[in-house]
Amino acid sequence: xxxxxxxxxxxxxxxxxxxxxxxxxxxxxxxxxxxxxxxxxxxxxxxxxxxxxxxxxxxxxxxxxxxxxxxxxxxxxxxxxxxxxxxxxxxxxxxxxxxxxxxxxxxxxxxxxxxxxxxxxxxxxxxxxxxxxxxxxxxxxxxxxxxxxxxxxxxxxxxxxxxxxxxxxxxxxxxxxxxxxxxxxxxxxxxxxxxxxxxxxxxxxxxxxxxxxxxxxxxxxxxxxx
Amino acid sequence: xxxxxxxxxxxxxxxxxxxxxxxxxxxxxxxxxxxxxxxxxxxxxxxxxxxxxxxxxxxxxxxxxxxxxxxxxxxxxxxxxxxxxxxxxxxxxxxxxxxxxxxxxxxxxxxxxxxxxxxxxxxxxxxxxxxxxxxxxxxxxxxxxxxxxxxxxxxxxxxxxxxxxxxxxxxxxxxxxxxxxxxxxxxxxxxxxxxxxxxxxxxxxxxxxxxxxxxxxxxxxxxxxx
DNA sequence: CGGGCAATTGAAGCTCGTCAACCTTAGTGG
DNA sequence: CCACTAAGGTTGACGAGCTTCAATTGCCCG
Numbered sequence: 001x002x003x004x005x006x007x008x009x010x011x012x013x014x015x016x017x018x019x020x021x022x023x024x025x026x027x028x029x030x031x032x033x034x035x036x037x038x039x040x041x042x043x044x045x046x047x048x049x050x051x052x053x054x055x056x057x058x059x060x061x062x063x064x065x066x067x068x069x070x071x072x073x074x075x076x077x078x079x080x081x082x083x084x085x086x087x088x089x090x091x092x093x094x095x096x097x098x099x100x101x102x103x104x105x106x107x108x109x110x111x112x113x114x115x116x117x118x119x120x121x122x123x124x125x126x127x128x129x130x131x132x133x134x135x136x137x138x139x140x141x142x143x144x145x146x147x148x149x150x151x152x153x154x155x156x157x158x159x160x161x162x163x164x165x166x167x168x169x170x171x172x173x174x175x176x177x178x179x180x181x182x183x184x185x186x187x188x189x190x191x192x193x194x195x196x197x198x199x200x201x202x203x204x205x206x207x208x209x210x211x212x213x214x215x216x217x218x219x220x221x222x223x224x225x226x
Numbered sequence: 227x228x229x230x231x232x233x234x235x236x237x238x239x240x241x242x243x244x245x246x247x248x249x250x251x252x253x254x255x256x257x258x259x260x261x262x263x264x265x266x267x268x269x270x271x272x273x274x275x276x277x278x279x280x281x282x283x284x285x286x287x288x289x290x291x292x293x294x295x296x297x298x299x300x301x302x303x304x305x306x307x308x309x310x311x312x313x314x315x316x317x318x319x320x321x322x323x324x325x326x327x328x329x330x331x332x333x334x335x336x337x338x339x340x341x342x343x344x345x346x347x348x349x350x351x352x353x354x355x356x357x358x359x360x361x362x363x364x365x366x367x368x369x370x371x372x373x374x375x376x377x378x379x380x381x382x383x384x385x386x387x388x389x390x391x392x393x394x395x396x397x398x399x400x401x402x403x404x405x406x407x408x409x410x411x412x413x414x415x416x417x418x419x420x421x422x423x424x425x426x427x428x429x430x431x432x433x434x435x436x437x438x439x440x441x442x443x444x445x446x447x448x449x450x451x452x
Numbered sequence: 453c454g455g456g457c458a459a460t461t462g463a464a465g466c467t468c469g470t471c472a473a474c475c476t477t478a479g480t481g482g
Numbered sequence: 483c484c485a486c487t488a489a490g491g492t493t494g495a496c497g498a499g500c501t502t503c504a505a506t507t508g509c510c511c512g
């Protein structure tokens with residue numbers, strides 16, 4: 001891991017991210033004042049469950065996976081964060097201890113924000129507090145969505161749901177590229193890689209073709225009915 | 227559903243709840259200024275997924291279940307809120323739309339707080355904003371915990387984990403009473419009632435006895451190893 | 453004592469995880 | 483240009499774990 005200062009490109013990514021987007025410029029630059037940038041290789045562990053954690057992270061490039069470990073060493077993914085996502089914010093309110101592990105899935109650049117300072121800024125600036133609440137809310141929703149899908153849907157249905165989530169409304173014919181390896185998608189959906197493979201096979205009958213990372217939907221209706 | 231004003235007992239429950247506990251008195255009474263109380267029978271639906279929702283709820287007595295519906299009518303529990311818990315707060319930040327259904331599991335009294343007003347108060351009062359962030363964080367964690375347990379643990383392990391969560395540290399012999407029907411516990415753990423039953427059977431061999439709603443642990447170590 | 457509901461138990465079926473083998477692709481070096 | 487390798491992905495076979503349905507037991511409150 002190397003640490004750097006913030007360059008202008010990084011700054012653009014930060015300001016364009018979901019969290020900073022709606023903040024007034026003054027608030028943003030107050031936060032960005034002492035941001036540090038770090039780079040990580042694929043498979044690098046960013047922090048581990050239970051460790052002290054006094055920073056909040058924003059993905060400048062690459063991909064980060066949040067997961068927990070079972071007693072037997074098995075891993076369960078909680079979330080996957082692409083470029084522009086802020087994560088690690090919950091430690092801020094839970095005694096500065098990480099509640100999960102974080103790992104870089106690809107070569108990744110992170111912006112690191114001091115959480116104590118951010119919290120102080122949130123006290124002084126209602127807009128920042130509001131942005132934080134929206135972020136927490138979004139993350140809570142993501143987890144609840146996952147939980148509900150895990151409990152209500154079968155593997156092919158979860159995959160169908162993921163595909164539909166990437167397909168604009170009112171279009172029957174559509175194609176898009178997975179933003180990561182199938183491996184990662186499987187983890188995100190709570191499936192073994194083999195199960196994901198079989199799910200794709202099952203969806204072929206409903207007009208889904210998969211070539212490498214490219215997914216084509218030929219009949220949106222059929223997917224929705226699945 | 228009947229609606230009432232706030233009496234002194236309700237007020238005590240509110241002020242003693244996790245959310246209000248740490249708030250300065252001025253902030254609390256500002257919020258409680260226009261609180262309304264409503265009563266509900268067992269099985270009453272409090273609100274439904276997708277409905278407009280401009281209130282936040284606090285359980286004064288009884289029990290509330292948050293759940294989502296699958297296409298086939300099956301239900302997946304997201305959370306169960308006992309007395310003193312605040313819920314429905316996420317709608318505040320997501321366009322005032324409920325993202326799940328809520329149902330009274332028992333005869334229940336709710337305090338209803340206008341969410342627009344609460345949000346305004348949060349802007350003006352950093353302590354309220356902070357309490358909200360902690361609440362959101364706790365709820366996010368609860369969902370993540372559930373998700374991780376669902377994915378990492380078998381049914382008996384999840385039940386063991388639930389029992390251990392109700393058993394103070396450093397004690398080998400312990401007994402407590404379930405705060406709700408086994409039915410509800412099954413839902414909370416993402417199990418069919420039959421599966422919960424079988425899980426209890428399996429745990430008998432590890433020193434857990436169940437009589438009605440009373441659970442006895444005779445060997446904490448054995449449970450932890452499970 | 454009996455009705456009704458929760459809880460338990462049994463049997464059957466389905467979904468998914470696991471293990472192993474195989475295929476495909478890309479990258480490497482002769 | 484082609485053989486070789488390595489890693490991701492796919493397929494098959496099998497078993498574990500949970501759901502479902504059905505029947506039974508246990509329990510509370512009339």
